[in-house]
Each structure stands twice: as structure tokens, then as C-alpha cells.
Amino acid sequence: MVSDRVLIINGVKFKNHNISDHSIATRGESMEISIDVGEIGKFVGKYSLGRDNGENSLHFLRIKIPAGQIDSERLRKIAELSRKYGKGYAEVTDRQSIQLHWIDSDNALEIFERLYEIGYTTDMCGQAFSGACMGDVRNIVTCPLSGKISEFDVSELSKRLTEFFTGNPEYLDLPRKFKIALTGCGGDCVRLGINDLGMYGIIHNGERGYAPFAGGSIGASFPGPTIAKPLGIFIPESQAFEFVKAVVEIHRDFSSRESKAKARFKNLVNKWGIERLREEIERKTGMEYERIEISNPKPSDHNGHGIQADGLYYYTLPVLGGVLSAEKLDFIADMAEKHGSGEVRLTPEQNVTFVDVSDVDVLKRDLSRVFEIRESKLRYSSIGCASNFCGKTKEPHAKDMLQKLVEFCESRGVEDVSIFISGCRNACGCHHVGEIGLVGRAVRAGNGVSQGYDLLYGGSFTELKLAKIWKEGLYGDDLFREFEKVLEVVRNGAKTEADK
Amino acid sequence: MELKLKQINDDVFELDVRGNTCPFPQIFTELALKRIESGRLEVITDNPPSARDLPIVLKRRGYQVELEKEGDHWRIKIWK
Structure with a gap:
């Protein structure tokens, strides 16, 4: 008999847990025991941990932020949660969720309870x-x-x-x-x-x-x-x-x-x-x-700043690759309260939009104490997936590659393109619709295997157009050489098969 | 919500947690282990991360663990 009224699993006390006594039924010759999972049942179907396989992380927690509004x-x-269970790291996903890593499954119930209290759930993974x-x-x-x-x-x-x-x-x-x-x-x-x-x-x-x-x-x-x-x-x-x-x-x-x-x-x-x-x-x-006849939607983003219908302003902070930390989340919360209504919106480009702002310049001045603010299309609209955590790439991982390529562009004075990088063909970084897209693949290099990338160009999600392969299996200096050529082509107006 | 723990032999119980993602196969396994106290538990899971993690977690807690693949799922045998 289990008589606990408070369940302790893996040393974690789970409050108000209610395990009932068990009914024992005989069915033919086999016996069946029922175990009422009590309050744990409220988490089933609403919470899950995803599988990580990199950076010594076994599980991620992808917290759904409904409509991206928080x-x-x-x-x-x-x-x-990030500080206590996820090494202080957090990332904004391109579906407006917040993802934590290094989650120990032993702590899952405690984490789920905290999310439950604030009305949040996770992807089911x-x-x-x-x-x-x-x-x-x-x-x-x-x-x-x-x-x-x-x-x-x-x-x-x-x-x-x-x-x-x-x-x-x-x-x-x-x-x-x-x-x-x-x-x-x-x-x-x-x-x-x-x-x-x-x-x-x-x-x-x-x-x-x-x-x-x-x-x-x-x-x-x-x-x-x-x-x-x-x-x-x-x-x-x-x-x-x-x-x-x-x-x-x-x-x-x-x-x-x-x-x-x-x-x-x-x-x-x-x-x-x-x-x-x-x-x-x-x-x-x-x-x-x-x-009805409908033409393709016009491209749109809400980067930079603009005026709202009520006369207040919004301002979007560029966050390359969506990479944040517990400290930065706290700071964003402080800034949202100080300069706006206390609410921010996460964007599909992994950025953070402040709303109801009265003075954008003052907000930006405050934000620049913690964030490097470079308001280019390159930094606002580029995307890198979390392939370092899922284990689909070796170095350079998708987000590292994005950082390198962004710096490469900036060193040449180019800031008016966007780069979408996926670690693998699951395309979490949307490389198929990138103005410039990259997707990871392992390539033979000498006697070993290196992390390579296929280079694509000319995609557009707003024009509903898939990118075309430029070259496959690039790595090292070759990758940067070919990237520079693609950059030139894209900036001069790329034409893909879909255009012809 | 109830788990069904089926006795399949003397001192051998089976828990089917197919369709559950992490961390529930682990949580349900621990609930079942608390219930049977002694004897062997056989957990059936079709969730690959659980097949990866459960043996590690349970060995850390002092259990003996054997993992067998059976078609599209795993059978994890656990005993002290």
C-alpha cells in the first residue's frame, strides 16, 4: 500500500499530491493494480520535455507563449526557471516560444507546477x-x-x-x-x-x-x-x-x-x-x-519602431538567434514596466517587441546598457536554429555560423540581407525560404568528417518562393568564399528557377 | 488518471506507458516501483528519449536494469 499524501519523487516534494489506495482486480488469472496518479494528472497532455543531445543537455523545455504576448x-x-534549472540560458524560438535547456527530468514536476501556476504549458514534443x-x-x-x-x-x-x-x-x-x-x-x-x-x-x-x-x-x-x-x-x-x-x-x-x-x-x-x-x-x-481571388501577401515586419493606433509607440529589439539569458529576461521585464505597459511581444524572427512605449529614444538608451543595438535587416531578420542542443551539427553549429556570417557581412558593410540557417533537413531555421539559406550536412574532409553547409539563395516566405541551391557541402574558407559570391548575387537581385 | 499495473508472473509486474513523452514514463515508473516495493517491474515505452534516459536514472537509484527492443517499442526490466 502506498499511503503518501505528499508525493516525493526524486527528492522533490510534490504538494497536495493525492495517491489513492489501490484497487486490486482479478481478471482471469492475472491481477491488475490501479494507481491513481493524483494531481500529476493535470500535467499529462499539457507538459513535456523535448529531447536534447548536445552541449551536455538531455532535455529542453519549450514554453508556449500564447500569441507571443508576455x-x-x-x-x-x-x-x-532558467536560473534555477537551465544554467541561466534562454532562447526565443521562431514560433514565439521560450526554450530552456539542461533540464533535468528529476525537476520536471516542480517546473511544470510553476508553469501551471502562471498559466503556461509546453509543446508536447x-x-x-x-x-x-x-x-x-x-x-x-x-x-x-x-x-x-x-x-x-x-x-x-x-x-x-x-x-x-x-x-x-x-x-x-x-x-x-x-x-x-x-x-x-x-x-x-x-x-x-x-x-x-x-x-x-x-x-x-x-x-x-x-x-x-x-x-x-x-x-x-x-x-x-x-x-x-x-x-x-x-x-x-x-x-x-x-x-x-x-x-x-x-x-x-x-x-x-x-x-x-x-x-x-x-x-x-x-x-x-x-x-x-x-x-x-x-x-x-x-x-x-x-x-475570392487572393494575391500573395505583402512582406511585412515590425522591426525598428512605429506608432500604434493609440498614439503610443512600439519598438523591436533585435536579438540575433533569439539568444537571451535569465538576466536579460529580467532586464527586459524591467524595461517593459519602466517604458511601457509591462508587456512585450516575442516575434517570429526571434526578437522582442516592446509595446505601449511613450518615448522610444529613452527606451533604446536604457536598453543599450545591456544590449548591443544594431538595427539592421541582417540582425533583425536572420534566424539560426538550436542545432548545438539537438546534436544535429558539430562545430560550427547553426547559431555560431549565423554569428560568424553576420559579422562577415558587417565587415563588408553589408546589412541589408537576411540569413536563415538550419542545422539539418528538418529545417527549423527555415533555410528553404531564406534570402540566403544554409543547411548543415556532414562532409568528408581529408581523412575525417567536417561540419559542412549547403548554401541556398533567393527564397522568400512572403513571395511563397523556395530558395535554390547555390553549392552543397561547403566548409571552412570555401564556405565564406562562396557565401561572398551569393551575397553579391542576392544584393543584385537574385533570380531563382521560380522567377523564370 | 490511473495507471494499470498488470501482474504477468509471480513477482513480475508490467506497466505500459506507450504514448507518453518525457518525463512521464520516468514519473510513472517511479510511482509503480513505489507500489510494488519488491519484485520486478517491466515497463513498456515507445518513446526513444525514455528508452535512453530510464536505464541511466534507475541505475543511479540502485536498480538493476535491462533494456530490450521489441518491434516498435522497448521493454525495460527493473529490479533491485
Whole structure:
């Protein structure tokens, strides 16, 4: 009999735990014992640790920040977690989450309890399973200035969807993960085209709503890197929740479970075609959506500073590769309180946007005490994945490579390009849609193996255009030589196959 | 939420935690070990990080551990 009313696991006391006595049932000749997990049950389906395999880290914790909006109090709580459990390191992901590393699974329950108290959950990290199963809806990428520069506040839908899908047992065993992006600022600041479902907020005949794009995903899974296609319909704002829910259910019920490689939504969209997908959605929702012609979204970002609808300002702090620390999170929280409403927005380019700022110059002066502020496209819009932690690269890792290439560009006075670097073909650094993209691969070098990179150019997520390979398997000086050539080509206006 | 601990032999219990990601296979295993106190526990997991981590964690706690691959999952045998 277990009589603990307070559970102690791995030396961690878990408060208010309630393990019931066990019922013992006889079924035929075998005996079955039931163990009530008590309060631990509230974490199941909402919290998980991901697998790391580098930098001596075994687990990461990817904290979902709904709509990328976070207040100073929660920033400080995450800083505390980083300091206590994650060696004081933190990174902003390109899906507006905050990721910690070096998480010891022995501390997981205590960490989950702290997140639970502040209303945060994590990605479910089911990607390690070998089969087509246990996929979840990932953090919904949302325009960082939702509700600040126009009346179309798409973060309301984002938060409602997040609440609905999180921990909902009906949506925890998708064939694979499902990625959603929402924007309502008039352009594409969220990389709509590389999401399973991108919802482009528009005003149509005076009504707010969305033009959906479906089936994007630039990972290596079948049928390969794919840009989302417009569904050619208008979804009124009031119907958007049911629409998104229906699409996720179609993925759940119809995407292949034959193998992990075939289980992303893009494969189903590719197989069905847009017309069949539209029919299935309409059958499910019972709606007949208005057909519209939609051109590709205009490029958009919210870098630098600008004025909000209420006359206050926003300012985006460039954070190359999204790399922060507990101290910097605390400092950002202080600055958000001192100069604004106490809230910041994490961006899909791994930066931090301060909102409701009264004096941008004073904010920047304060920020420069801790951050090196260089407001170039190069530093704002470049992305590097965390391949040093997942173990997919050896040195130079993706974020190190990004730092080197950014400095290389700056030493030549070039600051008007962006670089997207992924450590592997899973494309977490979105290299396929980079103006300049790099993806890691091991290459033979002399008698050994070196960390090489394929170099790509001419991609654009806003123009829904995949990058083209320049050269493969580059490393050392060759990589920088070829990079310099690509830089020249890109700055002179690259033309890829897609343009011709 | 309840875990089902099935007795498959004299003093041998089986816990199936398939479909759970880290750290729950570890947490549920520790709950089951507390319950059976003596005897052998066999944990079935299909989560590769758990198959990597559980033997390390349990050996650190003084258990004997054997890991066997069975098709698309692992069977982890644990005893003192």
C-alpha cells in the first residue's frame, strides 16, 4: 500500500499530491493494480520535455507563449526557471516560444507546477516517436503587433485556439504536429506559407476575416519542402475558430498514419488538391465560403519602431538567434514596466517587441546598457536554429555560423540581407525560404568528417518562393568564399528557377 | 488518471506507458516501483528519449536494469 499524501519523487516534494489506495482486480488469472496518479494528472497532455543531445543537455523545455504576448511578471518567472534549472540560458524560438535547456527530468514536476501556476504549458514534443502519432498543435504564430496598429486583433483568435487545443485529448494524437500562423496587420509577418495552415487577415467588402493558405511545411518529410497554397476562400472573423478546428480535425482524421515521413498535412493537401480540401472543410463546417481571388501577401515586419493606433509607440529589439539569458529576461521585464505597459511581444524572427512605449529614444538608451543595438535587416531578420542542443551539427553549429556570417557581412558593410540557417533537413531555421539559406550536412574532409553547409539563395516566405541551391557541402574558407559570391548575387537581385 | 499495473508472473509486474513523452514514463515508473516495493517491474515505452534516459536514472537509484527492443517499442526490466 502506498499511503503518501505528499508525493516525493526524486527528492522533490510534490504538494497536495493525492495517491489513492489501490484497487486490486482479478481478471482471469492475472491481477491488475490501479494507481491513481493524483494531481500529476493535470500535467499529462499539457507538459513535456523535448529531447536534447548536445552541449551536455538531455532535455529542453519549450514554453508556449500564447500569441507571443508576455507580461513582466511571467518574464521574471521564466527567468527564475532558467536560473534555477537551465544554467541561466534562454532562447526565443521562431514560433514565439521560450526554450530552456539542461533540464533535468528529476525537476520536471516542480517546473511544470510553476508553469501551471502562471498559466503556461509546453509543446508536447511527440516528434521522437517513430510512428505517425502523438502530434499536437504547436504554438500559434501570431502577428506581434496584434491589436496595436489596427483594430484587427488576431491574437484573440490565437489565444482562444491555444486554450481549446491545449491538453484537449481529441487533438493530442494527431498524425504529426500541426502549425498555424495568423496575421492581421495587412502583410505577412508570420511566414504564413510555411505553416500547415496560414490565416491571412484581410478586410473583404468591409468585413474582417481571413484568406487561408494550407499545406505548407519546409521540412524533409514527404513530399519535401512545400509552400502553402491559397484556398481561395474568405472566412469571416466570426467563423474562423470553427474553420481552423475543422482543418485540424481533417489532418487528424485523414492525414496518413502509414509512416511518420508521410504524416504531415502537406502530404494530404498535395494528394487531395485544394478543391477537395475545400469541399471537405465545407462538409465539416456546414458552411459555403465565398470564393475570392487572393494575391500573395505583402512582406511585412515590425522591426525598428512605429506608432500604434493609440498614439503610443512600439519598438523591436533585435536579438540575433533569439539568444537571451535569465538576466536579460529580467532586464527586459524591467524595461517593459519602466517604458511601457509591462508587456512585450516575442516575434517570429526571434526578437522582442516592446509595446505601449511613450518615448522610444529613452527606451533604446536604457536598453543599450545591456544590449548591443544594431538595427539592421541582417540582425533583425536572420534566424539560426538550436542545432548545438539537438546534436544535429558539430562545430560550427547553426547559431555560431549565423554569428560568424553576420559579422562577415558587417565587415563588408553589408546589412541589408537576411540569413536563415538550419542545422539539418528538418529545417527549423527555415533555410528553404531564406534570402540566403544554409543547411548543415556532414562532409568528408581529408581523412575525417567536417561540419559542412549547403548554401541556398533567393527564397522568400512572403513571395511563397523556395530558395535554390547555390553549392552543397561547403566548409571552412570555401564556405565564406562562396557565401561572398551569393551575397553579391542576392544584393543584385537574385533570380531563382521560380522567377523564370 | 490511473495507471494499470498488470501482474504477468509471480513477482513480475508490467506497466505500459506507450504514448507518453518525457518525463512521464520516468514519473510513472517511479510511482509503480513505489507500489510494488519488491519484485520486478517491466515497463513498456515507445518513446526513444525514455528508452535512453530510464536505464541511466534507475541505475543511479540502485536498480538493476535491462533494456530490450521489441518491434516498435522497448521493454525495460527493473529490479533491485
